[in-house]
Amino acid sequence: MNLKKWVTFAAAAGFAGGAFAQDSNSLSIEGEAMVTETAAPAHMENVSTIYSGWRFRSTETQALETDDFDNPAFVFVEQGMDLWGKVEGAAEKSCASCHEDVADFAGLRTQLPRVDDGQLVAMEDLINECRTERMAAEPWEWSKGNMTAMTALIGLQSRGMPISVATDGEAAPFWEQGKELYYTRVGQLDMACSNCHEDNYGVMIRADHLSQGQINGFPTYRLKNAKLNSIHGRFKGCMKNIRAEPFKEGGPEFKALELYLASRGQGLSVETPSVRN
Numbered sequence: 158m159n160l161k162k163w164v165t166f167a168a169a170a171g172f173a174g175g176a177f178a179q180d181s182n183s184l185s186i187e188g189e190a191m192v193t194e195t196a197a198p199a200h201m202e203n204v205s206t207i208y209s210g211w212r213f214r215s216t217e218t219q220a221l222e223t224d225d226f227d228n229p230a231f232v233f234v235e236q237g238m239d240l241w242g243k244v245e246g247a248a249e250k251s252c253a254s255c256h257e258d259v260a261d262f263a264g265l266r267t268q269l270p271r272v273d274d275g276q277l278v279a280m281e282d283l284i285n286e287c288r289t290e291r292m293a294a295e296p297w298e299w300s301k302g303n304m305t306a307m308t309a310l311i312g313l314q315s316r317g318m319p320i321s322v323a324t325d326g327e328a329a330p331f332w333e334q335g336k337e338l339y340y341t342r343v344g345q346l347d348m349a350c351s352n353c354h355e356d357n358y359g360v361m362i363r364a365d366h367l368s369q370g371q372i373n374g375f376p377t378y379r380l381k382n383a384k385l386n387s388i389h390g391r392f393k394g395c396m397k398n399i400r401a402e403p404f405k406e407g408g409p410e411f412k413a414l415e416l417y418l419a420s421r422g423q424g425l426s427v428e429t430p431s432v433r434n
């Protein structure tokens with residue numbers, strides 16, 4: 158399907174978004190400057206400059222991210238703080254029983270997903286490993302509210318730091334798999350992620366402005382559903398929009414795709430928790 162056809166389809170499917178202004182090019186959050194534009198990493202053959210999704214949002218949406226008081230995601234970060242201190246499970250422990258200060262996780266977001274013991278692991282896996290193995294508590298569902306509150310709280314500790322995932326060595330086969338998925342056409346509309354986020358970023362689709370599909374701001378508060386949205390939740394939404402059967406959240410395909418997308422954002426600042434339409 159070409160983009161023109163897709164625009165017609167998107168209108169019929171009820172795609173909606175904020176108006177595009179892009180008046181503002183420089184983002185500073187709570188006074189700290191963020192990198193929202195930088196040279197693309199060498200492995201990206203078709204793109205020379207990478208941009209944070211923030212650059213494609215309307216002035217009003219952009220403004221919500223500049224200060225934590227206005228950013229609606231912070232209600233959920235506070236929930237994450239409550240969960241941090243909440244005793245759960247048969248071991249009768251909370252996160253705080255073992256991890257002295259959540260600020261100790263500074264830098265972690267920039268390096269995930271990563272390979273541990275031969276497995277590609279995302280932040281959600283690390284959290285659930287503590288819940289099941291160390292707290293004897295139930296794991297949290299990948300994209301549910303308690304998990305996104307915690308990934309927002311932990312991700313926030315890396316805000317302003319550059320994305321810097323490993324793609325070589327043990328990570329290489331996972332990265333290759335993610336790249337392959339990114340360029341594979343799927344679904345009834347027969348489109349790949351690249352058809353929109355690489356070939357057509359900057360294009361207006363009705364009222365929505367196509368970005369490069371970066372993941373440096375996740376979990377993201379969306380005005381559309383007024384909650385935090387996980388990375389895999391967003392992938393799922395994009396696959397559904399092209400009428401494809403989405404992969405499983407937390408499954409190997411989405412984790413590989415997450416690694417590949419993180420590597421397309423190397424050098425952009427972590428903006429967690431970001432605001433999008």
Ligand code: HEC
Binds near residue numbers: 241287
């Ligand atoms: C019984 C002690 C214990 C509890 C309770 C616990 N953790 Fe952990 N956690 C650890 C240990 C030990 C590690 C592995 C060593 C390390 O990286 O600190 C770890 C690792 C992690 C990591 C990966 C850190 C990294 O740099 O790789 C994250 C994220 C994490 N825990 C989050 C949590 C969260 C969130 C909770 C509460 C839901 C929690 N932990 C509860 C002991 C615990």
Ligand code: HEC
Binds near residue numbers: 210
């Ligand atoms: C038909 C076009 C289209 C395709 C194909 C598509 N997306 Fe998207 N995607 C969108 C639109 C529209 C948005 C919302 C506006 C934006 O941020 O680009 C979006 C948003 C995103 C975002 C959020 C960006 C941010 O800054 O918050 C990510 C991540 C993303 N897409 C990943 C993917 C992945 C991975 C694939 C392939 C599985 C994919 N998309 C396929 C249209 C598409």
